[in-house]
Amino acid sequence: MNLLENKSSYRLSGRTTWQEDVLYLGYSASFLEFCFRGTKVEAEFVTDRLDWEDKFRAWIAVFVDGAEEPFLRFPLTKERESFVLFESNEEKETTIRVMKYSEAAFGAAGIASVDITGEILPPPAAKEKKIEVIGDSITCGYGIEGIVEKDTFTTAQENPWNAYGCRVARTLDTEVSLISWSGNGIISHYVEETVNEPRNDEPLMPELYRYADLSADLRRGKAPAEYIQRDFTEYQPQLVIINLGTNDGSYTRYMPERGRAFVNGYVKFLREVREVNPSANILCTVGLMRQETNALVKEAVERVNAFGDNKVFFLEAFLQDEKEDGLGADYHPTEQTQKKFGEFLVDYITKQGLI
Numbered sequence: 332m333n334l335l336e337n338k339s340s341y342r343l344s345g346r347t348t349w350q351e352d353v354l355y356l357g358y359s360a361s362f363l364e365f366c367f368r369g370t371k372v373e374a375e376f377v378t379d380r381l382d383w384e385d386k387f388r389a390w391i392a393v394f395v396d397g398a399e400e401p402f403l404r405f406p407l408t409k410e411r412e413s414f415v416l417f418e419s420n421e422e423k424e425t426t427i428r429v430m431k432y433s434e435a436a437f438g439a440a441g442i443a444s445v446d447i448t449g450e451i452l453p454p455p456a457a458k459e460k461k462i463e464v465i466g467d468s469i470t471c472g473y474g475i476e477g478i479v480e481k482d483t484f485t486t487a488q489e490n491p492w493n494a495y496g497c498r499v500a501r502t503l504d505t506e507v508s509l510i511s512w513s514g515n516g517i518i519s520h521y522v523e524e525t526v527n528e529p530r531n532d533e534p535l536m537p538e539l540y541r542y543a544d545l546s547a548d549l550r551r552g553k554a555p556a557e558y559i560q561r562d563f564t565e566y567q568p569q570l571v572i573i574n575l576g577t578n579d580g581s582y583t584r585y586m587p588e589r590g591r592a593f594v595n596g597y598v599k600f601l602r603e604v605r606e607v608n609p610s611a612n613i614l615c616t617v618g619l620m621r622q623e624t625n626a627l628v629k630e631a632v633e634r635v636n637a638f639g640d641n642k643v644f645f646l647e648a649f650l651q652d653e654k655e656d657g658l659g660a661d662y663h664p665t666e667q668t669q670k671k672f673g674e675f676l677v678d679y680i681t682k683q684g685l686i
Contacts, residue, residue: 332446332447332451333444333445333446334365334367334444334445334446334447334451335354335442335443335444335445337451339454340365340451340453340454341363341364341365341445341454342363342364342365342454342455342456342457343361343362343363343364344360344361344362344364344457344506344507344508345357345358345359345360345361345362345431345507345508345509346358346361346508346510346543346544346561347361347363347543347544348543348544348547348559350441350547350551352443353377353441353442353443354441354442354443355439355440355441355442355544355547356429356430356431356440356441356442357431357435357543357544357546357547358431358434358435358508358509358510358511358544359431359432359433359434359435359470359471359472359489359491359509359511360430360431360432360491360492360496360497360507360509361430361431361508361509362428362429362430362431363428363429363442363445364426364427364428364429364454364455365426365427365445365451365452365454366424366425366426366427366451366452366453366454366455367424367425367427367447367449367450367451367452368422368423368424368425368449368450368452369422369423369425369447369448369449369450370418370419370420370421370422370423370448370449371415371417371418371419371447371448371449372415372416372417372418372425372427372445372446372447372448373413373414373415373416373445373446374413374414374416374429374442374444374445374446375411375412375413375442375443375444375446376391376407376411376412376413376414376440376441376442376443377407377410377411377439377441377442377443378407378408378409378410378438378439378440378441379410379438379439379550380437380438380439380550381408381409381410383437383438385406385408385485386484386485386486386487387437387438387486388406388407388408388433388437388438388486388487389406389407389431389433389437389438389439389440389486390404390405390406390407390431390432390433390440390486390487390489391403391404391405391406391407391414391429391430391431391432391440392404392429392430392431392432392492393416393417393427393428393429393430394427394428394430395417395425395426395427395428396425396426397426401430401492402417403416404432406486406487407438407440411443416429416445422449424452426455429442429445430492432472432486432489432490432491432492433486433489434468434471434473434486434489434491434511434512434513435511435512435544435546435547436512436513436546437486438486439546439547439550457506458504458505458506459505460503460504460505460506460569460686461505461506461507461508461566461567461568461569461570462496462499462500462503462505462506462507462508462568462569462570462571462572462686463507463508463509463510463566463568463570463571463572463608463611464496464499464507464508464509464510464511464571464572464574465510465511465536465540465571465572465573465574465575465604466496466509466510466511466572466573466574466575467511467512467513467514467515467516467536467574467575467577467578468511468512468513468514468663469494469495469574469577469619469620469663469664469669470491470494470495470496470509470511470574471489471491471494471509471511471512471513472489472490472491472492472493472494472669473488473489473513473659473660473661473663474488474489474659474660474661474662474663474664475488475489475490475493475494475659475663475664475665475666475669476488476489476490476659476660476666477659477660477661477663478657478658478659478660479653479657479658479659479660479661479662481660482659482660482661483660483661484513484660484661485660488659488660490666491509491511493666493669493670494664494669494673495669495670495672495673495676496509496511496572496673497509498669498670498673498674499572499673499676499677499680502673502674502677503677503680503681503686505569505570505686506566506568508566508568510536510539510540512534512536512539512546514578515535515536515539515575515578516535516536516575516576516577516578516579516582517535517536517537517575517576517579517593517596517597517600518531518535518579518582518592518593518596519531519535519578519579519581519582519583520532520533520535520578521578521581522581522582523581524581524584526582529582529589529592530582534549536575536600537596537599537600537603540561540600540603540604541560541561541603542558542559542560542561543559543560543561543562544559545558547559561607563607563608567608567610567611568608568611569610569611569612569685569686570611570612570613570614570680570685570686571604571608571611571612571613571614572613572614572616572676573600573601573604573613573614573615573616574615574616574617574619574648575597575600575617575628576593576597576617576623576624576625576627576628577617577618577619577620577621577624579593579623579624580621580622580623580624581621581623583623583624583627584623585623590624590627593624593627594627594630594631594634597627597628597631598631598634598635601613601615601631601632601635601640601643602635605635605640605643611642612642612643612644612683612685612686613642613643613644614644614645614646614676614679614680614685615628615631615632615643615644615645615646616628616645616646616647616648616676617647617648618647618648618649618650619648619649619650619651619664619668619672620650620651620662620663620664622650625647625648628645629645629647632644632645633645644683644685646676646679648672648675649671649672649675651664651665651668652668656668656671
């Protein structure tokens with residue numbers, strides 16, 4: 332029996348969309364979870380952009396019975412391909428979580444069917460409290476499994492589950508939804524030092540945030556009027572964490588005019604996040620990899636506080652320590668740094684009573 336034919340038999344987490352009868356896991360760490368009593372689970376996956384290099388493939392992780400680490404991890408390398416997710420000689424009650432490990436910017440991860448040999452049981456209940464994390468490559472877990480100056484970017488080494496956002500959610504026992512995209516920012520993507528114009532040729536986070544999965548819409552060549560708008564009533568978090576500004580810093584470079592543009596853009600984005608999350612606390616943080624925008628993010632928070640929104644907070648991140656914790660691929664945070672950052676955030680969130 333195909334699990335996906337009955338929407339009450341599973342639960343979804345993160346931003347997901349249905350396209351042409353296929354369930355797509357959109358952003359990092361989005362997942363499908365279900366329970367059954369039986370002997371086998373086989374799923375058919377769908378992906379796209381097979382002309383891309385292997386380093387841009389979609390990756391899937393499969394967790395069994397709430398394990399801390401996945402039982403399976405594999406890339407999607409064919410337009411349609413079936414994988415056995417679970418098999419046992421004896422019938423047993425089992426919980427399966429199918430999670431997208433790679434980020435939204437690259438290969439799509441669609442699930443066309445989930446065939447279960449056995450009886451479908453009610454899915455696990457969602458957590459009572461919810462967190463949303465808006466970020467860039469750090470949030471995606473980019474390079475977390477790589478080594479600096481040895482490895483360069485590949486989706487195979489992305490691991491959002493061990494990045495700070497999911498760690499915060501596990502520690503606080505909450506749901507989590509990540510909206511994250513490598514190289515992204517408020518007014519500019521990452522640029523090289525010789526570039527003196529903001530790079531906005533691809534969607535920036537303020538635009539991405541409004542849609543369920545803009546990457547999927549763009550890959551399908553949809554017109555703007557056809558983009559799937561995000562229904563924010565589906566997921567109302569008590570806490571929104573925003574970790575943006577790292578990539579903007581490659582453009583602002585402590586230049587006053589650029590800094591003003593960033594602050595104005597950040598304030599505008601905060602207002603948009605507030606509009607769709609009217610009761611949430613919003614925690615803004617930045618500074619783990621570079622620190623050009625730390626003071627600018629703080630200024631943006633102070634401005635919205637002055638406008639009367641006292642549920643927006645700023646917490647300056649610590650700079651990653653290469654000597655003590657190493658560096659991941661392309662100078663990104665290692666798992667140890669991500670762990671420390673998660674603990675750092677949890678300590679502040681708990682002391683401030685933000686959730």
